[in-house]
Amino acid sequence: MKRMLSAIKPTGQLTLGNYIGALKNFVSYQNDHEMICFIANLHCITVYQEPQELKKNLKDAVALYLAAGLDPKKTTIFLQTDVLEHAQLGYILACNTYLGELNRMTQFKDKVAKGETGLTAGLYTYPCLMAADILLYDADLVPVGDDQKQHVELTRDIAIRFNNRYGDDSFVVPEPLVAKVGKRVMSLNDPTKKMSKSEHNDKGCIYLLDDPKVAYKKIMGAVTDSLAKIDYDPINQPGIANLIEIESALTNEDIESIVMRNKDKGYGDFKKEVATVVSDVLIDLQSKYKEIISSGMIDQILEEGAQKARKIATKKLSKIQRRVGIEIKKRH
Ligand code: TYM
Secondary structure, eight states, X not given: OOEEEEEXXXXXXXXXXXXXXXXXXXXXXXXXXXXXXXXXXXXXXXXXXXXXXXXXXXXXXXXXXXXXTOOTTTEEEEEGGXXXXXXXXXXXXXXXXXXXXXXXXXXXXXXXXXXXXXXXXXXXXXXXXXXXHHHTTTOSXXXXXXXXXXXXXXXXXXXXXXXXXXXXXXXXXXXXEOOSTTSSOBOSSOTTSBOOTTOSOGGGOOBTTSOHHHHHHHHHTOOOXXXXXXXXXXXXXXXXXXXXXXXXXXXXXXXXXXXXXXXXXXHHHHHHHHHHHHHHHHHHHHHHHHHHHHHTOHHHHHHHHHHHHHHHHXXXXXXXXXXXTOOOSOOO
């Protein structure tokens, strides 16, 4: 069975983009892969977070993992900071990554280009920590949305370089796995931009814990175009294409079939259909989320997940440290 690993960074509430591009896929992959799925809390603090709010967001994210259907019997679920080896391997990999490579990461480049100030060293080196997250577990596959593909590609480059320097079987070289439909859910407000939790305009982003009625309204208010036809044309009709993809990802109905069924509908009626699908998904997720939050099961699930993860991580880190020459006595 191939090993698969992924994570979400809950800086804020999880979004419909996280669900469609990542979480929902993890749930289907867990049946035929050895799945490792953690909460990337170290990645969260690359940008300042209000501590109490962050703590709530972390817990909510675990509850949403479970509500979406991740099963702790099949998937190893844990908090990144409960496995100290992530940060340590992150440092070792940072020593095997070039500044030029980090300078080319589009997420960082975009922030610099926008003139954002107060960018931290942690944000700059975060792809090295992400590489450690993946390589620590010898993951074969990394399911991510489109925006994270570049980081997995850098992880491959780092792994190949490390293997060349320190021995071929140091790390498994992972492959990114990007789903065909929903790999880049766009903002409802500006369908040329990615739907994102850091977006400053809430109308463009649906949060998984949004009141379903509010989410319905957000879809109804989605920016479209004046062409007045339902067609899947991401270049000329990005707003409509985005709604078609959202519906297709959530219902598994083909894009062509959604287009055919809605050919003669006006935008208002089509939006109602998509809005109903989205709010139904949220209603279901949120009722499970509430049960999970009140059950008090989260701490135990995280502890069991961390124990399983540590077993793999401690062995791997020790092997890597010996290869690099920084460990004298065999620890494991
Ligand atoms: P993050 O938290 O930004 O996003 C989590 C996952 O959700 C996907 N995603 C989207 N997919 C489609 N449309 C969107 N609008 C959208 N927004 C987000 C992302 O592509 C991602 O798959 N660095 C990572 C977290 C991470 C990680 C890892 C992932 C840390 N370590 C190791 C994989 C493996 C991040 O910030 O994702």
